[in-house]
Amino acid sequence: MMALLQSVPKLPIDNWVNGAISWIIGHFGGAFDVLNSVIEGVVSLLSFVLTAPPALLMIVLLTVIAFFLAGWRMAIFTVVGLLLVVSLGLWSDTMLTLALILAATTVCLAIGIPVGIVAAKSRRLEEVSLPILDLMQTMPAFVYLVPFVFLLGLGAGPALLATVIFATPPAVRLTMLGIQQVPRETVEAAHAFGATPMQTLFKVELPLSLSSIRAGVNQVIMLSLSMVVIAGLVGFEGLGKPVVTGLQQLNVGLAFEGGIGIVVLAIILDRVTRGIGRGGKTSKA
Amino acid sequence: MSEAQERTTQRQDNEREPIIRVEDCSVVFGRRAQQALEMRRSGKSKAEVERETGSTIGVLDANFEVWPSEIFVVIGLSGSGKSTLLRAINRLIEPTEGKIYLDGEYISEIPSKQLRQVRRKKIGMVFQHFGLLPNRTVLDNISFGLEIQGISAEKRRKSAEDTLDMVGLQGQGNKLITELSGGMQQRVGLARALATEQEILLMDEPFSALDPLIRRDMQNLFLDIQGEVKRTVVFVTHDLDEALRLGHRVAIMKDGEIVQLGTPEHILREPANEYVERFVEDVDYAKVRMAESVMVEPKEVAYTGEGPTVVLRRMRQAGLSHIFVVDRERHLVGLAEAEEVARLVERNERELGAAVDEDAPRVGRRTPLREVLPLFVDDGDAPVAVVDEGERLAGVIVRGSLIAGLTTSTEPSEEGGEDFSGVGNREPSEVGSGDAVERGRQG
Numbered sequence: 183m184m185a186l187l188q189s190v191p192k193l194p195i196d197n198w199v200n201g202a203i204s205w206i207i208g209h210f211g212g213a214f215d216v217l218n219s220v221i222e223g224v225v226s227l228l229s230f231v232l233t234a235p236p237a238l239l240m241i242v243l244l245t246v247i248a249f250f251l252a253g254w255r256m257a258i259f260t261v262v263g264l265l266l267v268v269s270l271g272l273w274s275d276t277m278l279t280l281a282l283i284l285a286a287t288t289v290c291l292a293i294g295i296p297v298g299i300v301a302a303k304s305r306r307l308e309e310v311s312l313p314i315l316d317l318m319q320t321m322p323a324f325v326y327l328v329p330f331v332f333l334l335g336l337g338a339g340p341a342l343l344a345t346v347i348f349a350t351p352p353a354v355r356l357t358m359l360g361i362q363q364v365p366r367e368t369v370e371a372a373h374a375f376g377a378t379p380m381q382t383l384f385k386v387e388l389p390l391s392l393s394s395i396r397a398g399v400n401q402v403i404m405l406s407l408s409m410v411v412i413a414g415l416v417g418f419e420g421l422g423k424p425v426v427t428g429l430q431q432l433n434v435g436l437a438f439e440g441g442i443g444i445v446v447l448a449i450i451l452d453r454v455t456r457g458i459g460r461g462g463k464t465s466k467a
Numbered sequence: 468m469s470e471a472q473e474r475t476t477q478r479q480d481n482e483r484e485p486i487i488r489v490e491d492c493s494v495v496f497g498r499r500a501q502q503a504l505e506m507r508r509s510g511k512s513k514a515e516v517e518r519e520t521g522s523t524i525g526v527l528d529a530n531f532e533v534w535p536s537e538i539f540v541v542i543g544l545s546g547s548g549k550s551t552l553l554r555a556i557n558r559l560i561e562p563t564e565g566k567i568y569l570d571g572e573y574i575s576e577i578p579s580k581q582l583r584q585v586r587r588k589k590i591g592m593v594f595q596h597f598g599l600l601p602n603r604t605v606l607d608n609i610s611f612g613l614e615i616q617g618i619s620a621e622k623r624r625k626s627a628e629d630t631l632d633m634v635g636l637q638g639q640g641n642k643l644i645t646e647l648s649g650g651m652q653q654r655v656g657l658a659r660a661l662a663t664e665q666e667i668l669l670m671d672e673p674f675s676a677l678d679p680l681i682r683r684d685m686q687n688l689f690l691d692i693q694g695e696v697k698r699t700v701v702f703v704t705h706d707l708d709e710a711l712r713l714g715h716r717v718a719i720m721k722d723g724e725i726v727q728l729g730t731p732e733h734i735l736r737e738p739a740n741e742y743v744e745r746f747v748e749d750v751d752y753a754k755v756r757m758a759e760s761v762m763v764e765p766k767e768v769a770y771t772g773e774g775p776t777v778v779l780r781r782m783r784q785a786g787l788s789h790i791f792v793v794d795r796e797r798h799l800v801g802l803a804e805a806e807e808v809a810r811l812v813e814r815n816e817r818e819l820g821a822a823v824d825e826d827a828p829r830v831g832r833r834t835p836l837r838e839v840l841p842l843f844v845d846d847g848d849a850p851v852a853v854v855d856e857g858e859r860l861a862g863v864i865v866r867g868s869l870i871a872g873l874t875t876s877t878e879p880s881e882e883g884g885e886d887f888s889g890v891g892n893r894e895p896s897e898v899g900s901g902d903a904v905e906r907g908r909q910g
Contacts (some may be wrong), residue, residue, distance in 0.1 A: 386600065
């Protein structure tokens with residue numbers, strides 16, 4: 183039995199991948215440089231906007247947003263949590279991380295929602311996309327992190343791409359689920375009244391799958407946050423940095439401070455994004 | 468009437484064209500469609516074909532025509548292909564074979580852009596589970612069809628509000644769909660189909676999801692509206708009572724085939740085959756219908772504490788041989804007979820009490836007529852009281868109204884006949900087969 187197994191030839195997948203990567207670097211290196219600078223530019227612009235106002239003003243602003251979308255308890259948490267972050271000296275790191283998450287989420291949704299819509303309608307695309315989504319979510323980030331560093335260098339570029347790969351699947355899945363859950367008769371009604379496919383999508387399917395898509399947005403943001411430490415590994419400043427440094431120097435306290443920052447940001451983002459679009463309407467019904 | 472108008476009317480009468488014509492329409496779900504159809508036509512059963520080819524035959528060789536302003540009912544058990552046939556008419560389900568003409572226009576092969584125009588202008592539809600948009604208000608749902616057509620918000624609102632009145636939802640236009648009951652939601656569904664003013668209305672079991680009492684209200688509402696708007700309606704149902712009540716003509720489907728097509732009377736009197744016969748037999752009106760469907764308002768009642776003279780006088784004026792006695796909250800106490808009351812008057816009694824029979828029969832609103840019937844056999848011509856849950860008098864059943872209720876649906880209407888050309892001229896209220904009691908109560 184063992185002999186039989188040993189006689190199975192080894193597929194040189196490792197060589198193929200290495201070959202493919204160096205081929206890509208050789209031929210498209212320039213394009214990736216451009217991509218890297220675009221990502222760097224966008225993320226630093228965002229973080230510049232977020233850090234431009236004094237920290238206290240930003241805290242007030244975020245608290246107001248939290249109050250309207252998540253209630254007064256969350257508003258209190260926001261004040262306390264963000265003041266804690268300031269006192270730990272992590273304010274600019276937090277805003278930098280927030281910038282990365284905003285950029286990554288935008289890219290994830292821009293890819294995930296349209297793909298989800300098409301996959302909901304095409305059985306074939308659904309069948310193809312499901313294993314790819316599984317792959318994206320289960321392939322360890324370190325595996326694709328290294329080629330990204332080869333291609334894009336260190337910093338925001340590989341951090342954002344790795345985040346996008348890991349965080350896009352729920353946007354696709356929940357959009358697809360939402361659209362497939364729209365009652366068949368309601369879609370039929372739109373067709374029966376002569377709606378075009380676009381009218382059906384925008385007047386019926388998307389509005390009725392909004393709560394599922396909203397859950398997808400929330401998931402994308404949460405998964406993006408979980409990539410913050412990975413981002414720190416590829417040299418992206420931000421809340422991942424103290425965690426990574428803490429690990430390297432066996433400075434548990436430093437890593438813990440970074441962890442606190444991530445948790446505060448995560449809780450605020452989670453509660454606030456759950457409240458988006460959930461105005462008075464649903465609470466009344 | 469002007470000359471021109473007269474000519475138009477005449478032309479309509481003489482050269483009336485069917486508004487819907489379906490020729491040899493078949494629908495097959497699955498891959499080996501042709502093979503499945505051939506097997507089915509050569510006499511194999513639907514189940515055999517399914518087992519051998521894996522394809523399901525939804526509709527097989529359907530042929531029929533629907534005339535302007537007719538209510539054409541398609542009836543069958545679930546899985547008989549009735550909803551599929553309905554959807555083949557507006558191509559929500561693409562027929563595998565056959566030709567469909569709407570208003571003389573051949574629509575089976577027109578491109579999707581043109582098909583959308585046909586759907587916008589010619590055919591409206593009402594769905595079993597309403598198919599409404601829960602995120603929108605009532606008015607925005609009603610104007611959905613108009614919105615699709617790109618009509619301005621102002622016009623939309625106006626026409627939606629008019630339709631709202633028509634279905635009896637005045638003042639509820641700004642409610643969310645989720646705030647309405649099932650019956651109310653289907654009113655919105657109906658209004659949505661009326662607002663677009665298409666000539667043809669496809670109705671897919673529109674009242675099947677509603678509870679029986681509301682279903683009856685909705686049937687009445689539908690007939691009232693149809694009397695005004697005179698659409699051509701194809702109505703799918705599995706409820707024979709409903710089919711007979713609403714339909715000018717009824718097509719009975721089994722395993723995808725139309726097994727009989729004719730007026731309700733025709734179908735009841737001359738069932739085409741055993742299947743139809745069994746279908747029709749199942750309708751035992753005494754079992755299906757309930758006390759409240761045949762009860763009438765009591766003309767007069769007597770109150771406990773009233774004197775016999777007053778009561779007797781009231782009975783004479785109303786021409787009653789019996790009167791029900793209730794207390795001030797309208798709780799039923801019993802029944803008094805005129806002779807007994809007169810005897811009390813002779814004896815100069817002050818109290819009605821002695822004449823009241825407290826054991827007189829009473830039934831609940833939803834008691835089946837089957838159980839009401841024997842009461843009349845035992846008690847001669849005394850009326851039976853119908854009481855609600857709180858034992859309050861809701862109505863009375865007299866011999867006449869009971870018999871009317873039992874016979875109406877089996878004797879659709881005198882002028883019904885089998886002459887299809889007369890179909891458009893019949894008043895919808897008569898189609899409901901003149902439930903004398905209902906009409907009396909409404910009028």
